[in-house]
Amino acid sequence: MQVPRLIATLLLLSSLAFAAEIAELRNGFTIRHRTREMHEGSVRLYIDDQKKSFVDLPAAEVTGFSSEPDPIASRQQSTTSPAKSTGQIVSEASVKHGVDSDFIQSVIKQESAGNAKAVSRSGARGLMQLMPGTASQLGVKDSFSPEQNVHGGARYLRELLERYNGDAVKTLAAYNAGPRAVARYNGVPPYRETQRYVQRVIREYNNSKRHTKTKTASTSRKHPALGGSAAK
Template sequence: MRKPIRHIPILKPGTWMAVVLILLLALPAAADIYMYIDSQGVMHFTNVPTSSDYRVYIKERPKRQGTQMDANRFDRYIDEAAGLHGLDFPLIKAVIRAESAFDPKAVSKKGALGLMQIMPANLEAFRVYDPFDPWQNIMGGARYLKALIQRFDGQVPLALAAYNAGPRAVDTYRGIPPIPETEAYVKKVMKFFYLYKNG
């Protein structure tokens, strides 16, 4: 059984309506995430709608075969985020490649959004108001990555594990959690990191 995404407040409806309409018209079919705005103006997200109040928010894009996103199209944003947050350009780019393969409209099955796959519950904390805006998503993801690197005393593999599995999991195991997905994720990002660093 699919677990519903946590319902969270994001923004007042006036700010989002135009963005939502544009996104809904632009994306291909394959419904995935639903949203409704309550009487207090609070946005609620879920992947398992529990009432008719929910409307499709964004449809998960089917994976395209034989096509690749332009790996360099967001370099100026990555460079800006690296300078602003004191991170290595190759590291941010490696995370984006592993998370979304440079697809700014990527939506995971767990509901993570955009280039750096930010969960809806974290958008406000990361100062991301439109998760499908490449600049905002990269800035928000880089801000979080920097905080994790600081939390784990500059140990990038631990920060990456926390980015994937959450910092509590890393704290609990005092290292990279023995979760196959997380172990594979850290190896993948580090591989891309060295590829971009030495490329």
């Protein structure tokens, strides 16, 4: 067998085989292959994983072996998009659903402190603490998915803001205690938890606006989706 004559064919085959190892030959050529078997006086190089294509070489012709990263894995690593940050997801949800990104972030901070795996005692889940029933109505299949959860929560905030004519206080009260409670008391229900929740979210929202200097703090109830500060 003439080794040099086989090199061109072997290199062509190996380019299709995504080899993980390289055989270095005495004549300076190399052969990429998947696996090998050593026999007395010879070595068999398998070009594919199925071991259908192979070549036998005199052991004396092989000077050594070296590893090569799998091109498939390398391509997957280079083409796989990195996970989106919460900030990126919030920005996208803000644009899609028309709710101020700082308002969404303020709700997230109060609801879960940014923990995508958070679960409350009542069963609310994810960054924006969606109850299973609410999540289902919003089309959220996985509440622990940051992207699904934030988009679902932002959509719900938008619906509530429209329901209460842009009143951020009633919107937050309904988000926390439910629309029925807001309707029953015609405003923030006399629940300590809900009252503190509304105050904290609005304070965080106004602080965010002051910090970024994008809007000045005020005591208006302007629709957060249109900018401006919520009432304290």
